[in-house]
Amino acid sequence: MTTIEYKTDIVPDTEAIIEVYNSSGINRPTHDKERIAAMYANSNLVVTAWHKEQLVGISRSLTDFCYACYLSDLAVKADYQKEGIGKQLIAQAQAVIGEQTALILLAAPQAMEYYPKVGFDNIQNGFIMKRKK
Numbered sequence: 001m002t003t004i005e006y007k008t009d010i011v012p013d014t015e016a017i018i019e020v021y022n023s024s025g026i027n028r029p030t031h032d033k034e035r036i037a038a039m040y041a042n043s044n045l046v047v048t049a050w051h052k053e054q055l056v057g058i059s060r061s062l063t064d065f066c067y068a069c070y071l072s073d074l075a076v077k078a079d080y081q082k083e084g085i086g087k088q089l090i091a092q093a094q095a096v097i098g099e100q101t102a103l104i105l106l107a108a109p110q111a112m113e114y115y116p117k118v119g120f121d122n123i124q125n126g127f128i129m130k131r132k133k
Contacts, residue, residue: 024075
């Protein structure tokens with residue numbers, strides 16, 4: 001098993017984030033570097049996973065650190081998937097937000113089977129106003 005180091009004190013270079021996104025299969029506007037940079041500039045909890053000096057996984061959240069945390073992105077490079085990195089990124093975020101804070105997310109259709117395996121409950125009482133662009 002590969003040794004992975006987790007960090008919550010840095011935001012990686014935008015190019016490294018885009019590389020993880022493109023490899024992972026997550027659907028994000030990676031053609032728009034400025035938008036990806038803004039997504040991270042406006043997030044207040046970023047957890048990263050590193051293999052040596054290489055970014056291999058990342059999660060991005062918005063939280064008040066006392067009641068609710070929205071897990072916006074969870075991505076792991078394809079070559080590193082199925083090693084527990086995504087689960088550990090979630091665990092690291094939970095450690096930061098604490099037990100009094102709910103962790104909430106919207107899952108992509110291809111990830112609907114993943115999240116219950118890592119401890120999430122499916123909810124039916126959510127609503128969304130989808131982005132126009």
